Amino acid sequence: MSDQDRSALSGLLLASHAPLDDAQRAGRMKCSRCGASRMFYCYSCCALVGLEPRDVPSVKLPVKIDIIKHPHETDGKSTAVQAKLLAPQDVTIYTYPCIPELDHSAENILLVFPAPDAMTLEELWEHFSADGEPRVKRVKVSEADPDARGCPIQRVVFIDCTWNQTTRIITDERLQALPNVELKSRRSCFWRRQKGSPDTYLATIEAIYYFLKDLHSHYFSEYTGEYDNLLFFFSFLHKLINKAKQAAGKV
Numbered sequence: 001m002s003d004q005d006r007s008a009l010s011g012l013l014l015a016s017h018a019p020l021d022d023a024q025r026a027g028r029m030k031c032s033r034c035g036a037s038r039m040f041y042c043y044s045c046c047a048l049v050g051l052e053p054r055d056v057p058s059v060k061l062p063v064k065i066d067i068i069k070h071p072h073e074t075d076g077k078s079t080a081v082q083a084k085l086l087a088p089q090d091v092t093i094y095t096y097p098c099i100p101e102l103d104h105s106a107e108n109i110l111l112v113f114p115a116p117d118a119m120t121l122e123e124l125w126e127h128f129s130a131d132g133e134p135r136v137k138r139v140k141v142s143e144a145d146p147d148a149r150g151c152p153i154q155r156v157v158f159i160d161c162t163w164n165q166t167t168r169i170i171t172d173e174r175l176q177a178l179p180n181v182e183l184k185s186r187r188s189c190f191w192r193r194q195k196g197s198p199d200t201y202l203a204t205i206e207a208i209y210y211f212l213k214d215l216h217s218h219y220f221s222e223y224t225g226e227y228d229n230l231l232f233f234f235s236f237l238h239k240l241i242n243k244a245k246q247a248a249g250k251v
Helices: 003-009 018-026 080-086 121-127 163-170 204-219 228-247
Strands: 040-042 047-049 064-069 091-095 109-112 155-160
Touching (some): 018 040, 018 228, 080 091, 121 204, 155 163
Parallel strands (some): 064 091, 109 155
16 A cells, blocks of 8 residues: 555544455355345445445435436446445435436535636635525534534535546536536545546545535534545455555555
């Protein structure tokens, strides 16, 4: 594991990986829905395999997350399903050309994509405000906490595909009205990096995690690990794959 990877994934407040260790020792099992041989979860059915719901954390998110997956994105290489398994009440996955219904009159919605006119998170409040007042009711991390800082958005859209596949989705007229937000530059820890692409191209689960972490810090309160468990599977698989590479003398 590189120093950069170790730094990015260290200090996370994660649920115990013991159930994943047990599942790994048990080996691959058949998905109860499609019968395919899988480890930990079936990426085709978005279902746990060899694990019970109590074995994995459930993460509550402050906004709804919609993931639009390119139809040619390989299921087994996508991390989007991890977000759905870990935050099932707040994450929905669509396969393009299907996209979520986007009602701008009821919700403030944005698209996370580094377009030329993309805003920063800090600029969201001004964009979604009129005369200093939010256009749509703000949400709070806890309605019981009157001091919680408001968030100007209620729904966030992510695109799950390789960089070369983005054009088809990002140019869809149904998404043109969405304001774009660009994430702060971070290096990916993903072990399946796109050939020829810089290491700042994040896996989908990384992008969701970092977006929520920055959103929380800016609009709610100091971040204290509220969404770290979104990396529950990612961090374990990262460790597993790096051990295998070390054993093979590849790192």
